[in-house]
Amino acid sequence: MKVGFIGLGHMGGAIAMNLVKAGHDVTVWNRSPEKAAKLVAAGATLATSPANAAQGEVVMTMLADDKAEEAVVFGDDGILNAPALHVSQSTISVTLAERLTQAHKGCFISAPVFGRPAAAEAASLFVVAAGKPNLLEVAAPLLRNVGQRTFHLGETPSAANLMKLCGNFMVMSAINSMGEAMTLGEKGGIPPAAMLEILTESLFGAPVFKTYGEILVRARFQPAGFAAPLGLKDMTLASSAATTLETPMPFLSAIRNNLLTLIARHGPDIDWAGVALVTRENAGLTASPLKA
Amino acid sequence: MKVGFIGLGHMGGAIAMNLVKAGHDVTVWNRSPEKAAKLVAAGATLATSPANAAQGEVVMTMLADDKAEEAVVFGDDGILNAPALHVSQSTISVTLAERLTQAHKGCFISAPVFGRPAAAEAASLFVVAAGKPNLLEVAAPLLRNVGQRTFHLGETPSAANLMKLCGNFMVMSAINSMGEAMTLGEKGGIPPAAMLEILTESLFGAPVFKTYGEILVRARFQPAGFAAPLGLKDMTLASSAATTLETPMPFLSAIRNNLLTLIARHGPDIDWAGVALVTRENAGLTASPLKA
């Protein structure tokens, strides 16, 4: 399929590469063009503008935030009036997704993903797609090359964006609850690794607990796999949706406060799992849990 | 083995029955003796007092709270000076576990369990045991008849009690985070069942999310599988441990506040998973999520 791909960061770059490998005719664009080099070497075409990348059947976007997405769509040489179906994989606000749906006059679907960069490379992401059924069908072959499974979530694109925010909220909740439990346990004589084993071998045997539990036990918060400011951005988007939808969320509030503390105390170059570090510090623990 | 079993509620009754079925020589005691009938019919002996039930090698207790455990140990005809090794499976405070360790002069282990009554009947509980290695060995054959797996957690009995409280805190955290996410999603057009499927089929494929997620989607809070006041009791014990151990736990606070709201608004006969109901009501939702 003739497809454009805009946004070649850790996630977008890996996804675009999988599309190239799968044999699609891929045109790429990135604000800093040097990030396109590897893809061009692999067979992709470098576009001269976002609009130029959106002349095929589909144009996919994977950008850092609302502002970047807006620039690519509504900015100079943006994709707004280009012929391609816009498939947005960015983690953006529900409000922007609604605006894009209107602006694209329905020729738009949201298809955000769950998974870290390694999963993007392995094409094992989980994709949550929402939009009109015929448009979802157009995108389906591409999404199959991106992830291990695509969930369809109805006809309203923004629902997929809300689902993405809820999913990230669930991840942060799992991390933060482990942070509290492990800190309490550690101060009471339970080694974090022992607690993690009991949890994941009994009721909590899910990837989210295994992956992040390991990060917590080893205190591997740097370098960041997913940086705290990005986590804060997502939780702030969730908070904004919760305000609009009049939904009180005390856990979300606690998470946001811990992320703010994390960034204020440790700077931005730290993993969002560092909320567990905040809990340890607030409890007066300073050494790494493994040495405890 | 000659073993006594004290406390024949939903959990204790099922565990004692498994010990009888496994061929042990079981003597049982319960404050309301009628609960012993089924066990006696199956071959157990009815004790005349707690002390009378503690004349064999081991006496196990599975009682509702600190007060009940104290009565059985320190009360008239209590097991304090009986010859049997005391294996406490009750969910009691860390403080009481420490007191019991001292009072029993070391002849004490804690072995609380994870799992609902159905798991107790199926002998598929998870047991967390802590105490001196030689004592753990004595109890091992019994615990094998009680659960699918026994985790050993060092030599300090109270660590197992703290682990149990942390585990229940983790369960409540999982429930409460789903409650917030599902409510936000529902108000934004995502059916709770669709959200649950995406979560459990991707990063959250653990029993805790599947079991409780189903309860939330179906709003099956009555009859209570585990009643909210018992959940509150456990979270209050965790809070008490957190105070003693100087560990701030904002998630735990949010959970306790939601449990108090749940009980204040709906009375005590409701499942602890009803904290999700509190979130829905606070967001102005009244109908069942399935009808939404």
Next chain:
Amino acid sequence: MKVGFIGLGHMGGAIAMNLVKAGHDVTVWNRSPEKAAKLVAAGATLATSPANAAQGEVVMTMLADDKAEEAVVFGDDGILNAPALHVSQSTISVTLAERLTQAHKGCFISAPVFGRPAAAEAASLFVVAAGKPNLLEVAAPLLRNVGQRTFHLGETPSAANLMKLCGNFMVMSAINSMGEAMTLGEKGGIPPAAMLEILTESLFGAPVFKTYGEILVRARFQPAGFAAPLGLKDMTLASSAATTLETPMPFLSAIRNNLLTLIARHGPDIDWAGVALVTRENAGLTASPLKA
């Protein structure tokens, strides 16, 4: 002085009237012009556009939110390039205040106020003004006719806006803390009125406790003196500033969650002091506290 006044709601209308009464040459503008009738009858001139109201020395704005302020400044016939000094009394975001400072090329001061409409009518508001000293001097005679006292808060206009948000946060904190204390007391047998008397006659003898305490004791949440959605708007602006400034604020989070619950359960036509009602309902109380 020749002064324009834009925004003639409860607050703005009362302030503009005091300027007219004080003998200033006042030109007024409001999106719905019928709100200007009373002022025109009292001697004010009706402007044909915002820009038209900004041809004198000073133009003051008192608008509902960022959007309204932006429309009046940057919209068609906006005041952006008009000759008058812009004195903004609106409760707007720190971000917008910064943007206005730049857009007006320094010819801008912020002068938000504390007080309810009755205080606006009585010219007994408290004004917090920030901006260049020479500009504050220009506005001083006008602000003296508006409030009982003007506090100067340095040269950065947005600091006054942040102060306004902090002040409203402090008011909500006082209300919410009374709500929790009175509910606990009431359930424990202390009549709310008795608690209020003890508080305000000992350490808490400030207007904020007396005014809002009375509202809580009498459960006078309707009609709204200051509507919950406006309170939520302000607390959300504060939350936004807290995010930008990396400041965790658990009290602010709790307040926002209670306001969301209040609006979700009772609709928008309720006083922001109704957060205390949320606490009572969450504790299972339904009757009015006076009847309790």
Next chain:
Amino acid sequence: MKVGFIGLGHMGGAIAMNLVKAGHDVTVWNRSPEKAAKLVAAGATLATSPANAAQGEVVMTMLADDKAEEAVVFGDDGILNAPALHVSQSTISVTLAERLTQAHKGCFISAPVFGRPAAAEAASLFVVAAGKPNLLEVAAPLLRNVGQRTFHLGETPSAANLMKLCGNFMVMSAINSMGEAMTLGEKGGIPPAAMLEILTESLFGAPVFKTYGEILVRARFQPAGFAAPLGLKDMTLASSAATTLETPMPFLSAIRNNLLTLIARHGPDIDWAGVALVTRENAGLTASPLKA
């Protein structure tokens, strides 16, 4: 009047001295008798036991916690069966107050106080008394020598204890809200002293804001006027009452978490107003606010 006084710490010692100065026949007792020296020098009699101090008309107690109060009442040579009316001024749990009411067979009133040691010395405390009217009358002349005003709060002694806990909760709420507002303001360029002036000169002109605001602005957390562990004790008693009375209190939760963090990070020798320090540190501020 012939009166006994038990508990001669900072508060009790000062109160007892005022009783001596007022001409009462005072018998004193303290676990560490050396604290009685100053009082004996001033004319008080040293008792040989709590019971010995309770042979007059009234015996007053001002002790650190439930345990100390229980020891003095129910312990060896305790005052339980002594003839004197027991007037308890200690900040104890609602539960213990109820137990004392029963144990003393009604011959008991609660009369806790608001105020710091300096107010105790100046006899300017606020007293909240509850109990049978005829017993309150007996105690009235003594309480008049202790404080500037006595509030009567009905016939149930424990209501006064609950009021005391609610009052201390209100104080901590005032401190914590100022801590959040001042931190946000400081990070946004508002000097804490300027914010405090605006608050206390407008809506927040109460002693609680003036006294503690000054402590916050000057960061005078050591030496402790009222130590954080005592504040934590009171907030934990309030939390316990809230649990029994089924009242969710998010502000109280936030305060307790901040107190735990304060003690865990700074040790016990710090003022309870240090919760504001926790907020500053969580926001990444380290220097004193005055230097900021």
